[in-house]
Amino acid sequence: MNREPVDSFASLAPALAPWLSAARWHLGSTATPEIRLTLPVARAAGVELHWVVVADGDVTYNVPLTFRESAADEQAVLPAPIAVWENWTVRDATDDPFGQQELLRLITRGPVYSGGTDSSAAGLADTAPVCEKKAGLATHRLCAVQPRTSARRLGREQSNTSIVYDAAPPTSPAADEIGGAAGSPDTPESPHMADTAAAAATTFAGPIILKLFRVLHLGENPDVELQQVLSDSGAVPLQIGSAQLLLHTGHADVLTAQEFLPTATDAWESTTASLATGRPLPREEFVELGRTTRRIHNILAASLPVVEATADKRLQLQDSWLQRARKAINLVPQLAEYTDSIASIFGATQSVPWPPLQRIHGDYHLGQVLRSARGWVVLDFEGEPLRPLAQRRQPDLALRDVAGMLRSFDYAGGTGSEHQEWVSTTQQAFLSGYGALSEEHKVLLRALELDKALYEVAYEAATRPAWLPIPLVGVHRILGAAH
Numbered sequence: 001m002n003r004e005p006v007d008s009f010a011s012l013a014p015a016l017a018p019w020l021s022a023a024r025w026h027l028g029s030t031a032t033p034e035i036r037l038t039l040p041v042a043r044a045a046g047v048e049l050h051w052v053v054v055a056d057g058d059v060t061y062n063v064p065l066t067f068r069e070s071a072a073d074e075q076a077v078l079p080a081p082i083a084v085w086e087n088w089t090v091r092d093a094t095d096d097p098f099g100q101q102e103l104l105r106l107i108t109r110g111p112v113y114s115g116g117t118d119s120s121a122a123g124l125a126d127t128a129p130v131c132e133k134k135a136g137l138a139t140h141r142l143c144a145v146q147p148r149t150s151a152r153r154l155g156r157e158q159s160n161t162s163i164v165y166d167a168a169p170p171t172s173p174a175a176d177e178i179g180g181a182a183g184s185p186d187t188p189e190s191p192h193m194a195d196t197a198a199a200a201a202t203t204f205a206g207p208i209i210l211k212l213f214r215v216l217h218l219g220e221n222p223d224v225e226l227q228q229v230l231s232d233s234g235a236v237p238l239q240i241g242s243a244q245l246l247l248h249t250g251h252a253d254v255l256t257a258q259e260f261l262p263t264a265t266d267a268w269e270s271t272t273a274s275l276a277t278g279r280p281l282p283r284e285e286f287v288e289l290g291r292t293t294r295r296i297h298n299i300l301a302a303s304l305p306v307v308e309a310t311a312d313k314r315l316q317l318q319d320s321w322l323q324r325a326r327k328a329i330n331l332v333p334q335l336a337e338y339t340d341s342i343a344s345i346f347g348a349t350q351s352v353p354w355p356p357l358q359r360i361h362g363d364y365h366l367g368q369v370l371r372s373a374r375g376w377v378v379l380d381f382e383g384e385p386l387r388p389l390a391q392r393r394q395p396d397l398a399l400r401d402v403a404g405m406l407r408s409f410d411y412a413g414g415t416g417s418e419h420q421e422w423v424s425t426t427q428q429a430f431l432s433g434y435g436a437l438s439e440e441h442k443v444l445l446r447a448l449e450l451d452k453a454l455y456e457v458a459y460e461a462a463t464r465p466a467w468l469p470i471p472l473v474g475v476h477r478i479l480g481a482a483h
Helices: 011-023 095-109 222-233 267-276 283-303 311-331 333-351 399-413 418-433 439-463 469-481
Strands: 034-044 047-056 059-062 065-067 084-086 088-092 134-139 151-152 160-165 208-213 241-246 249-260 369-372 373-377
Touching: 011 047, 011 084, 011 088, 011 241, 011 283, 034 095, 034 249, 047 095, 065 095, 095 151, 095 160, 095 208, 095 249, 134 208, 151 418, 222 283, 241 283, 249 267, 267 369, 267 373, 283 373, 283 399, 283 418, 311 333, 311 439, 333 439, 333 469, 399 439, 399 469, 439 469
Parallel strands: none
Antiparallel strands: 034 047, 047 059, 047 065, 065 088, 084 088, 134 241, 151 160, 160 208, 208 249, 241 249, 369 373
């Protein structure tokens, strides 16, 4: 590329600040952003892609960017730049066609990039400071894919960014598209690095969705880990692969790619729309959703470690329930008269046997499920994004997912009395598909439903007061059923 070498990326941060603070996934810090890491990824005539890590306050973000020489920038065919810096126009890589294709290639081609050491990828970062002694991007590819020619970014997401790649025309896979990720002695080993040549023998040609995790968390993201465990079950989209940022302090999942189901419908939208027309979805569909949920739990329990629900763990969970209850009562004082009843339902769980704790979805509701031609498909195993990653990866009661879905039916039904029979019937259909629960497990489920409803009370009181009656009705129903 014809240009003067750049001495440092440090001056880039102020140029990014207006765009960063306005991004939907930005968590609202007013601190001055700082560039923490830059890695060259790819370059072509007049354009470069760099993986940039930006810290703003206490949060660190993944911000892959494209840089184009201002004089050669084709404004008519590109989205507006997010910044103009030095002699470069800067764009969010998830919006730039070059960035979109190269982000997918990180996973589908399988190389490992090391910061500033690969002359074929070096460009803007030739002399840029790298804060980590050893840093790189590594891939874990599960299957080969046909090349893609078109991509579009989804615009509805809050905490992450996704790109959809349309189905490829039927062609033979290129020889270099088959095989596992290449290693590099200059980067730390990834815990995901394994020989994937056998899995790559089949070439995937359907639509793909790639997700960029905007907030950087060290450790394995459950949305990558759990969906890869479940990939062959049919209960989740087929997993294409993932990419990690490798640092001397640890590793972080930053990208994941999976099958995209363009004709599938969001279960929340389908359910609420069917109720609005007076023609609710068939009961058998929700029985099948219960079966799918049980199958997911069984696979996760068989594939990943489970732990005994010790007395300490029980007390720890009960304490978290009580904390959420106190928060709800502080925000909605009318609940104070039920303090003893709430404590009684939570306390009853200490006198019944608990099943082992296992990995679960963690944020399970109708909005995380698709209705597809092959049945129910479950998405987004990331858990509650604002919780620390270590907490989201902790084994928990599988019944927490069950409680989350039961509460979701309550939300779908709303406060109208005309839908309350549907709510009850659908909850029972889901439970019948999930499988018989012992009386002891029903005690646990009641506590988890109440915990979820109280969490919803606090959330709605703080952010959407108009929705507050829905969880309040749920709290009263659960308390009434306990007597």
